[in-house]
Amino acid sequence: MPNHCSPSQCPDWATALLNGFSQIFLQRHPLCGLLCLVAILVTAPALLGGALLGGVAGLLTAQRRGYAKEHRQAGLFSYNGILLGLLLSLIFPWSVLLPLLIIASAGLSAMLTQQWLKRTPGPRCLPAYTAPFVGLGWLLLGFVPQAPSPTSLDMTYPSLLAAPLNGLGQVMFLDHPLAGALIAIGLLIANRRAAAWALSGSVAGLVFTGLHQDTLQALSGLGGYNPALAALALGQQRGQPWKPLAGILLAVLLTPGFAALGLAPLTAPFILACWLVQATERLWHQASLDTAPCTLRGNHPRLR
Incomplete structure (x- = not known):
């Protein structure tokens, strides 16, 4: 038996999660998502846990609430959670509360995405893009003191x-x-x-x-x-x-x-x-x- 799978042979949950990473760049392509994941792993490994946790939390929320499987598989309920996991891992130190905050915010982003999809069914409707991430991100950043300016x-x-x-x-x-x-x-x-x-x-x-x-x-x-x-x-x-x-x-x-x-x-x-x-x-x-x-x-x- 092979020890690995190509993106087309991976389990549904893995494909959906990788599609979530690629959807950050408006693509539905597991290999593109895998390279995005590798980019985090190689250049900012401290953020990888938060990104994965946010993506999985969004996906599981959509699955538990019975959202459309085609949307779950496309990664539409994961990418906002991934971005929130990255943001929260960047601005907060790791603690017992941080995973809970990532799970809660990513789950809420999936619910907001579902409401947007329900109310904008037509092709000429405005897409949500990363609006759930931005709204929740601004709310969370309100609890963080202003960071010092980076060096030039x-x-x-x-x-x-x-x-x-x-x-x-x-x-x-x-x-x-x-x-x-x-x-x-x-x-x-x-x-x-x-x-x-x-x-x-x-x-x-x-x-x-x-x-x-x-x-x-x-x-x-x-x-x-x-x-x-x-x-x-x-x-x-x-x-x-x-x-x-x-x-x-x-x-x-x-x-x-x-x-x-x-x-x-x-x-x-x-x-x-x-x-x-x-x-x-x-x-x-x-x-x-x-x-x-x-x-x-x-x-x-x-x-x-």
Whole structure:
């Protein structure tokens, strides 16, 4: 008997959990998820336990409450829990209470995701993305004293080359270019188009933060992860490059606003940028229907 299994041969729970890791980057691909998990293991092993616990807690909550199996297997109830597990492991020291906090927050994120899915069944509805993670993350960060400012980074050619990869890693609070490289390989395996847009968004964030904010934000990838996610989410359809480009622009412009409000950006700029682009597209589509000739409007299947 073999001692290991390929992602397609793994048990349902393992596939669902790996899909949860890949869903952080809007993919459903177990091997991509495995490389995301390895990125945590290699560059920030202290965060791995919290990530796994959060993902399993979200998955078990969905299973116990009878949520749709297709959504569980896709990882839709795990990825917010994984992000919460990473965040809580990063801001709190390990203690007896920390696993309970991760389990509770990840389970609640799964319930919030289910409510969103129930109320937005149509393809033109706004997706939840990482909204449960952001809402619960802001609530939890309210109990944490402000962290000291990190030291600065020097502008060198190696640091510039590593910065776009850091942008990918910062999606999961990983500040090492090796983490970004593993994630980029996972995206290439899952979807080459997605990988190209993600790196393009991270580079755009690097340029913007380098010109308008500070070197630390740029080189550490803190300005790149939101535009990278926006490009990933909006660049899935061919022939519509304006959507990811608009998402990148909005994400980089919105990020400083959250800091000005005293809120940790987390992935909120990415969510808001995507919602604005999708809402605008829907308004344009509706306006084109309203201004079409009556005969054309009458023949449109949505207007019958």
